[in-house]
Amino acid sequence: xxxxxxxxxxxxxxxxxxxxxxxxxxxxxxxxxxxxxxxxxxxxxxxxxxxxxxxxxxxxxxxxxxxxxxxxxxxxxxxxxxxxxxxxxxxxxxxxxxxxxxxxxxxxxxxxxxxxxxxxxxxxxxxxxxxxxxxxxxxxxxxxxxxxxxxxxxxxxxxxxxxxxxxxxxxxxxxxxxxxxxxxxxxxxxxxxxxxxxxxxxxxxxxxxxxxxxxxxxxxxxxxxxxxxxxxxxxxxxxxxxxxxxxxxxxxxxxxxxxxxxxxxxxxxxxxxxxxxxxxxxxxxxxxxxxxxxxxxxxxxxxxxxxxxxxxxxxxxxxxxxxxxxxxxxxxxxxxxxxxxxxxxxxxxxxxxxxxxxxxxxxxxxxxxxxxxxxxxxxxxxxxxxxxxxxxxxxxxxxxxxxxxxxxxxxxxxxxxxxxxxxxxxxxxxxxxxxxxxxxxxxxxxxxxxxxxxxxxxxxxxxxxxxxxxxxxxxxxxxxxxxxxxxxxxxxxxxxxxxxxxxxx
Amino acid sequence: xxxxxxxxxxxxxxxxxxxxxxxxxxxxxxxxxxxxxxxxxxxxxxxxxxxxxxxxxxxxxxxxxxxxxxxxxxxxxxxxxxxxxxxxxxxxxxxxxxxxxxxxxxxxxxxxxxxxxxxxxxxxxxxxxxxxxxxxxx
Numbered sequence: 293x294x295x296x297x298x299x300x301x302x303x304x305x306x307x308x309x310x311x312x313x314x315x316x317x318x319x320x321x322x323x324x325x326x327x328x329x330x331x332x333x334x335x336x337x338x339x340x341x342x343x344x345x346x347x348x349x350x351x352x353x354x355x356x357x358x359x360x361x362x363x364x365x366x367x368x369x370x371x372x373x374x375x376x377x378x379x380x381x382x383x384x385x386x387x388x389x390x391x392x393x394x395x396x397x398x399x400x401x402x403x404x405x406x407x408x409x410x411x412x413x414x415x416x417x418x419x420x421x422x423x424x425x426x427x428x429x430x431x432x433x434x435x436x437x438x439x440x441x442x443x444x445x446x447x448x449x450x451x452x453x454x455x456x457x458x459x460x461x462x463x464x465x466x467x468x469x470x471x472x473x474x475x476x477x478x479x480x481x482x483x484x485x486x487x488x489x490x491x492x493x494x495x496x497x498x499x500x501x502x503x504x505x506x507x508x509x510x511x512x513x514x515x516x517x518x519x520x521x522x523x524x525x526x527x528x529x530x531x532x533x534x535x536x537x538x539x540x541x542x543x544x545x546x547x548x549x550x551x552x553x554x555x556x557x558x559x560x561x562x563x564x565x566x567x568x569x570x571x572x573x574x575x576x577x578x579x580x581x582x583x584x585x586x587x588x589x590x591x592x593x594x595x596x597x598x599x600x601x602x603x604x605x606x607x608x609x610x611x612x613x614x615x616x617x618x619x620x621x622x623x624x625x626x627x628x629x630x631x632x633x634x635x636x637x638x639x640x641x642x643x644x645x646x647x648x649x650x651x652x653x654x655x656x657x658x659x660x661x662x663x664x665x666x667x668x669x670x671x672x673x674x675x676x677x678x679x680x681x682x683x684x685x686x687x688x689x690x691x692x693x694x695x696x697x698x699x700x701x702x703x704x705x706x707x708x709x710x711x712x713x714x715x716x717x718x719x720x721x722x723x724x725x726x727x728x729x730x731x732x733x734x735x736x737x738x739x740x741x742x743x744x745x746x747x748x749x750x751x752x753x754x755x756x757x758x759x760x761x762x763x764x765x766x767x768x769x770x771x772x773x774x775x776x777x778x779x780x781x782x783x784x785x786x787x788x789x790x791x792x793x794x795x796x797x
Numbered sequence: 798x799x800x801x802x803x804x805x806x807x808x809x810x811x812x813x814x815x816x817x818x819x820x821x822x823x824x825x826x827x828x829x830x831x832x833x834x835x836x837x838x839x840x841x842x843x844x845x846x847x848x849x850x851x852x853x854x855x856x857x858x859x860x861x862x863x864x865x866x867x868x869x870x871x872x873x874x875x876x877x878x879x880x881x882x883x884x885x886x887x888x889x890x891x892x893x894x895x896x897x898x899x900x901x902x903x904x905x906x907x908x909x910x911x912x913x914x915x916x917x918x919x920x921x922x923x924x925x926x927x928x929x930x931x932x933x934x935x
Binding site for chain 1: 864867868871872875878881882886887888889890891
C-alpha cells in the first residue's frame with residue numbers, strides 16, 4: 293500500500309517522458325493525457341481508500357528514515373487533494389483536446405500539463421518542507437511556460453507580474469526554510485511538530501511563521517498579496533486558466549492549512565492566526581468588489597477566485613474542528629465549481645464571439661441546455677441550496693458564529709450576496725439579454741463549426757463537473773465526514789507524527 | 798570570427814573534455830564530481846566546439862537534437878527508480894549488483910540515476926546555448 297504513495301507523482305512524470313519521446317505525435321499526446329489522468333484518478337481513489345482504512349500512510353524514500361530522509365505522507369487531507377487534482381486533471385485533459393490549438397500542442401502543451409500535475413501532487417504528498425519547496429518550483433516552472441505558451445503580448449504582460457511575484461515568494465520561502473532549519477535542525481514536518489513546542493529560543497518563531505505566511509499568501513492570493521492573480525489568469529487559453537484557477541492557488545491554501553495546524557499550532561503563532569483571520573475578511577471583500585467592476589468574464593471569475601480564497605482562510609484561522617472541516621469542504625466545492633465556470637467562459641466566447649459581457653448575449657435562446665448547465669456552478673458558487681456552495685458557506689458561517697467572530701460573519705454573508713450578484717450579472721448579460729449585434733447569427737460562431745468530437749470534448753468536462761457539484765450538494769454527508777476526519781487529524785498531529793516516525797522509534 | 802588555432806585545438810579538446818566528463822561522472826559516487834558536474838563539463842566541450850567552428854558544425858558533431866538528450870536523461874533517471882519498486886523496497890532505494898570484477902566493483906541504480914542527470918544537464922545546457930546562438934544569428 294505504501295508504494296502507492298509515489299504513483300500520483302510517478303505517473304504524470306512517466307507520461308510526460310513518454311510524450312516527449314514521441315515529440316511529434318500530437319494525437320498520441322492527447323490519448324496519453326487522458327489515459328494518464330484516468331489512471332491518476334484510479335490511484336487517487338485507491339490511496340484515499342487506503343488512508344480511510346489504515347490511517348495515515350508514510351513512505352520513506354530510498355529507505356532513509358525520517359527525519360533524515362525525505363518522507364512522503366498521505367493523510368486524509370492529502371489523499372482528498374490528490375483525488376480532486378485527478379478529477380480536474382482529467383476534465384482539463386478532455387477540454388484541452390477540444391480547445392488547444394495544434395501550435396501550442398507542438399510546443400509541449402501536454403507534457404507540461406503532466407509536469408504541472410506532478411508538481412501539484414508532489415506538493416500535496418510530501419512531508420518535508422524543503423521537498424515542498426522543490427515541488428512548488430516544479431509546479432511554478434511548468435505554470436510559467438504554460439502561461440506564456442503562444443507568446444501573445446498580453447500573455448507576456450501577465451506573465452511578468454506572475455513570475456516576478458512568485459519568484460519573490462519562492463525566495464522568501466527559501467529564506468524561511470533556512471531560518472527554521474537553523475532554529476530546529478530539521479525540516480521534516482512531523483519532526484518539526486515535535487520540536488517546535490520544545491524550542492528554548494522562540495524569538496524568531498513568529499518571524500519565521502510570518503515569512504511562511506507571506507510565501508503561501510502570495511501563492512494562494514490572499515489580501516494584500518493577490519494582485520498578480522487577476523492580472524495574469526485571464527491571459528492564457530481557457531484550459532490553462534481553468535487548471536490554474538482550480539488548483540494552483542489551492543496548493544497555497546493547502547500549505548497554509550498544513551503549516552498552521554500541524555507545524556505551527558495556534559499557541560506558537562497567535563499573531564499569524566490573527567493576521568489570517570483579518571486577511572481572510574479583507575480577501576473576501578476586496579475580491580468580490582473587484583469582480584463587480586469587471587465585464588470580461590475571465591477577469592470577473594479571477595477576482596472571484598480571490599474572494600473565495602478569503603472564506604477558506606477565514607475558516608482556517610478560526611482553528612476549531614468544525615471550521616477546518618468547513619474550510620476543506622469549501623476548498624473542494626470551490627475547485628470544482630470554479631474550474632467549471634472557467635470552462636464555461638471558454639464556451640461562451642466560442643458561442644457568443646467574445647469574453648466581454650457587453651458584446652455577447654442571447655446564449656440561452658439558442659443553447660438553453662448550456663444555460664441550465666451554467667446555473668449549476670454559478671448558483672453553487674453563490675451558495676444557493678441544494679448545491680455544494682450552500683453547505684460550504686453554511687459551515688463556514690456556523691463555525692464563525694461559534695467562534696464569536698460577528699464582524700467577519702457579517703462580511704462573509706454580505707460577500708455572498710455580491711457573489712450572487714456577479715453570477716446573475718453573467719447570466720443576465722451573457723445568456724438572457726439579446727445579442728447586442730441584432731443580426732448576430734449563432735450559426736456562424738466558432739463553436740458551431742467545431743467537429744462532433746471537439747464539441748463533446750468541451751461539453752463532457754462541463755457536464756462532469758456540474759454533476760460533481762450537484763453530488764457534493766445532494767449527497768453531502770460522506771464528503772463532510774471525510775473533511776471532518778481530515779480536520780480531526782490536522783488538529784491532533786500525534787497520529788501524523790507517529791506514522792512518519794513509526795519505523796524509527 | 799574564425800581562428801585556425803582555436804578550431805584545431807577544439808577538435809582535440811572536445812575528445813579530452815568528454816573523457817574528463819565521463820571520468821567525473823564515475824568518480825562522483827564517493828568523491829567530488831558526479832552527473833551534474835560531468836554533464837556541465839561535457840556541455841562546455843560542445844560549447845567550445847561551437848565557439849570555434851560555428852553552430853552548424855557543433856550541431857552536426859552532436860548528431861542528435863539536444864532536447865532528445867534531455868528526454869533520454871529523464872528517462873534513464875526514471876528507470877533507475879523502478880528496480881526498487883519491483884524488488885519491494887522503499888521507493889528509490891539503491892539496488893547494487895556486485896559484478897565480481899575488481900576493476901568495476903559494484904554497479905547500482907544510483908549510477909544509473911547519475912547517468913540520467915549527466916544526460917539531462919548536457920542536453921539542457923546545449924539547448925540553451927544553441928537557442929541563444931540561433932537568436933544571435935537572426
